Amino acid sequence: MVELTKTGIDGLDEILGGGIVRNSTTLVSGNPGAGKSILGLQYIYNGVEQFGEKGIFLSFEENEQDLQEAAESIGFENWQEYVESGDIKVYDKRVLLKENDFESSLSLLLGDLDNDEYSRLVLDSLTMFQLFFETEREKREYLLKFTDILAENNLTTLMTNEQGTVFPETDIGLENFLTDGNIFLLQTPTDSGVNRYLWVAKMRKQNIDTDIFPMEIDTGGLTVHKNASAFSMMSDEESPL
Numbered sequence: 001m002v003e004l005t006k007t008g009i010d011g012l013d014e015i016l017g018g019g020i021v022r023n024s025t026t027l028v029s030g031n032p033g034a035g036k037s038i039l040g041l042q043y044i045y046n047g048v049e050q051f052g053e054k055g056i057f058l059s060f061e062e063n064e065q066d067l068q069e070a071a072e073s074i075g076f077e078n079w080q081e082y083v084e085s086g087d088i089k090v091y092d093k094r095v096l097l098k099e100n101d102f103e104s105s106l107s108l109l110l111g112d113l114d115n116d117e118y119s120r121l122v123l124d125s126l127t128m129f130q131l132f133f134e135t136e137r138e139k140r141e142y143l144l145k146f147t148d149i150l151a152e153n154n155l156t157t158l159m160t161n162e163q164g165t166v167f168p169e170t171d172i173g174l175e176n177f178l179t180d181g182n183i184f185l186l187q188t189p190t191d192s193g194v195n196r197y198l199w200v201a202k203m204r205k206q207n208i209d210t211d212i213f214p215m216e217i218d219t220g221g222l223t224v225h226k227n228a229s230a231f232s233m234m235s236d237e238e239s240p241l
Contacts, residue, residue: 002205005156008046011224015200015209021180025147025157030185035217036160038074040122042221043158045076047120048087055120056089056112060128064092075219102132102142113153121155127162143178180204198224
């Protein structure tokens with residue numbers, strides 16, 4: 001039987017058939033402002049708050065203070081308490097980019113990874129992570145190495161990735177094929193603001209609902225609305241995208 005890790009995100013676990021496969025790596029892609037970092041913060045925070053599972057947050061884009069402010073602004077008021085207690089371990093950009101070398105950054109992590117104390121990890125984002133590498137081949141090799149290390153250390157991982165286009169079928173990168181699951185966060189402008197959607201495109205070892213579901217971001221983070229009949233973007237001839 002496949003073991004699952006619950007995200008604790010309203011609507012998402014139902015779409016996933018109960019959660020994310022334990023010890024897998026899932027890519028969360030979207031264009032700027034789609035909610036990728038919020039989903040990552042929520043996944044780590046819910047792990048501690050709802051399930052007693054410790055998490056590691058790697059940020060190549062923000063410093064620790066920025067992450068705390070972002071978490072608290074969305075309603076994760078115990079974030080800093082969990083960081084101080086060690087339930088959440090934060091490696092921010094000042095630490096990760098200090099040596100400008102992936103091997104150095106990886107060696108920093110191994111001590112925390114080896115003791116099986118942590119079961120969740122978020123890397124935010126691959127867009128910055130790949131700046132370590134000069135060639136596509138080098139990026140692929142290190143990404144494979146890193147995902148193998150995470151799985152060997154029993155971590156269920158989310159990696160965020162910047163999506164250049166509104167609809168992902170036109171912009172599929174190599175990293176999509178190196179991960180166990182792909183979740184896309186989509187947003188389309190309207191006269192009154194933005195419509196947000198979530199699409200689970202792939203999840204190995206799972207039967208998933210591959211429709212595209214409306215989503216909103218509010219206090220408490222992301223909420224995915226399971227009833228997508230009025231919003232279906234896969235079968236309608238006139239797609240909102």
